[in-house]
Amino acid sequence: MPATAERDDLAAAAAAVRTRRRGLPAAPAVLRTGVLASYTIDPIEPYLHTALADAGLVPEIVFGPFNQILPECLDDDGRMARLDPDVLVVAPRWEEMPDGDEEGELLRIADAALQAAGRREICLVFVVPALPQDRAGVADAGRPDGVAAAATAARQRLRDRLAAHPHVLVADAEEAVRDVGALRAHHPGLYAFARIPYTEEVFWRLGLGVARLLGVHFGGVPRAAVLGGDLLAPGCPEVLSDPLVRLAEAGVRLTVAGPVDGEAFLTALTGAWAPLAPYLASDPAGAGDAESLRAAADGLGPCLLLTADPGLAAAADGVEGLQPVLLGPAPEAWPAELREAGVFDRPLRGRPGPDGTDGTAPSAESARTLSLEEFVAGLDVSVAFDETAGGLSPKVADLLARSKDFVLGPVPDGFSPADFAGGDDRVLLTADVHDRFGDYGLGAVAALALSPDICRVEVFSVSCPVMGRGVEPLVLQRIVDIAGRHGCGTVELVLTPTGRNGVALEFAAGAEERTWDGGGRSVAVRAVRRPW
Numbered sequence: 001m002p003a004t005a006e007r008d009d010l011a012a013a014a015a016a017v018r019t020r021r022r023g024l025p026a027a028p029a030v031l032r033t034g035v036l037a038s039y040t041i042d043p044i045e046p047y048l049h050t051a052l053a054d055a056g057l058v059p060e061i062v063f064g065p066f067n068q069i070l071p072e073c074l075d076d077d078g079r080m081a082r083l084d085p086d087v088l089v090v091a092p093r094w095e096e097m098p099d100g101d102e103e104g105e106l107l108r109i110a111d112a113a114l115q116a117a118g119r120r121e122i123c124l125v126f127v128v129p130a131l132p133q134d135r136a137g138v139a140d141a142g143r144p145d146g147v148a149a150a151a152t153a154a155r156q157r158l159r160d161r162l163a164a165h166p167h168v169l170v171a172d173a174e175e176a177v178r179d180v181g182a183l184r185a186h187h188p189g190l191y192a193f194a195r196i197p198y199t200e201e202v203f204w205r206l207g208l209g210v211a212r213l214l215g216v217h218f219g220g221v222p223r224a225a226v227l228g229g230d231l232l233a234p235g236c237p238e239v240l241s242d243p244l245v246r247l248a249e250a251g252v253r254l255t256v257a258g259p260v261d262g263e264a265f266l267t268a269l270t271g272a273w274a275p276l277a278p279y280l281a282s283d284p285a286g287a288g289d290a291e292s293l294r295a296a297a298d299g300l301g302p303c304l305l306l307t308a309d310p311g312l313a314a315a316a317d318g319v320e321g322l323q324p325v326l327l328g329p330a331p332e333a334w335p336a337e338l339r340e341a342g343v344f345d346r347p348l349r350g351r352p353g354p355d356g357t358d359g360t361a362p363s364a365e366s367a368r369t370l371s372l373e374e375f376v377a378g379l380d381v382s383v384a385f386d387e388t389a390g391g392l393s394p395k396v397a398d399l400l401a402r403s404k405d406f407v408l409g410p411v412p413d414g415f416s417p418a419d420f421a422g423g424d425d426r427v428l429l430t431a432d433v434h435d436r437f438g439d440y441g442l443g444a445v446a447a448l449a450l451s452p453d454i455c456r457v458e459v460f461s462v463s464c465p466v467m468g469r470g471v472e473p474l475v476l477q478r479i480v481d482i483a484g485r486h487g488c489g490t491v492e493l494v495l496t497p498t499g500r501n502g503v504a505l506e507f508a509a510g511a512e513e514r515t516w517d518g519g520g521r522s523v524a525v526r527a528v529r530r531p532w
Helices: 003-008 010-023 042-054 069-074 079-083 102-120 138-142 147-162 173-180 188-194 200-219 236-249 262-270 290-297 310-316 331-340 372-377 393-402 417-421 471-485 502-512
Strands: 031-037 059-063 087-091 123-128 168-172 224-228 253-257 303-307 322-326 382-386 426-435 438-450 454-462 490-495 515-517 522-529
Touching (some): 010 042, 010 200, 031 042, 031 079, 042 059, 059 079, 069 079, 069 102, 069 372, 079 102, 087 102, 102 123, 123 147, 123 173, 123 200, 147 168, 168 173, 173 200, 224 290, 236 253, 236 331, 253 290, 290 303, 290 310, 290 322, 303 310, 310 322, 382 471, 393 417, 393 438, 393 454, 417 426, 417 438, 454 471, 471 490, 471 515, 471 522, 490 502, 502 522
Parallel strands (some): 031 059, 031 087, 087 123, 224 253, 224 303, 303 322, 454 490, 490 522
Antiparallel strands (some): 426 438
16 A cells, blocks of 8 residues: 555554454464563554565564563573564563663663573564653753653664664664654553553554564565566656665666657656666566566566556566565655555665674673573562452452463452452452552452461462562462461462463462471462362
């Protein structure tokens, strides 16, 4: 679809891609892709999947836990490491970084992602965060210490840090926001409810951009272009002169296929297309059918056909290795349409680092990356426990409904936080979490049923924003303390695999391997399967 039409109705264009995604037939995946973000990025799936499939790179896309970029990059036993992807997409956002240390945290994320990609021998796609929406009024643009200045400097530091690594691709969320327009790019309601900051249109543009990067990296790019004879019409060579010179200077071979007006061709070569004369075939010919296109493209390898003639584009459908790019009716829009079609997409080879080196070795600044233990220790996590859960029932129910990754299993049928908390032999444990990133509020819930010797836990849920921050063992230690206080020698964690709670199952298995101290009393932790 031409770029102008897409701008006219972005929402409809994005919806059309989602419809296409639902209709794609199942096919074996050739590109296992893991995605980590500081926000909920799952809406990118239909757009990224469809664009990769169109490029011949049918993907399997797996999303890591929300806001767990650093832990997943540092932990070689984590979910992303076990996935063993071909590609890791990392997408932090300025707004989720700690106040006052946004640049530092972004650089730590970049370093950890680079090191993880190197250790695991995978391709890294790093999405540079967009400029933040919330700035300090209209005067912020002129302040050297303003939000815009800080974010711009941090974005450049990220590019410098990522430059020249041969298996690192850089995308830019700002481009997606700019394509859509800042006023319609953000979705405050969805962000408040599900930490989804952007509209569907932004996810569409971001997914398309990432897919185009991967298509260039893994699939290669056409090294030749066949120009339709219709592009020699009056006014057309002038519009296309600069774009075609760019292609030729990038090493793209150019030829013209018919029907061709010989006089118009000579006029173009001595006029607007004079810089292209060394690159163009001197004797173009052909009737504009599939056979003449095949002859023009013969020996060129995979190539593009650039034309505004629908008939010529249709004829190219029968020519193997010839990809038609049909331009719209307005020549002034053709340069933008060529960009939208990816005609200028080329791999960056031999990119110099910011210090002029080839960038293959990490800089001294980034050579040392935090360990997972150092990351957790540096968070300065504090947890405030409440064993009464007074007045928290709606918040508890909301956390239980939303948590999917760290849960022991589905919430038992008929479970009511308010009713459970009212029993003499039951404790509804809640945990409010705070770290250097900010106050998360309610971050964990556990429901303890106490008998003379066993503390049975069927509900133990941790919200995604606080996962991987050392909260889980702190909550389990408090459960053990409560069990010991009530004379229980065993804590039973009742498990049901859900397909998504592998992190919780592994945590429970690890907890079994040690003996816990419950207020001076030895307490064993046992993982048991929920009976059906």
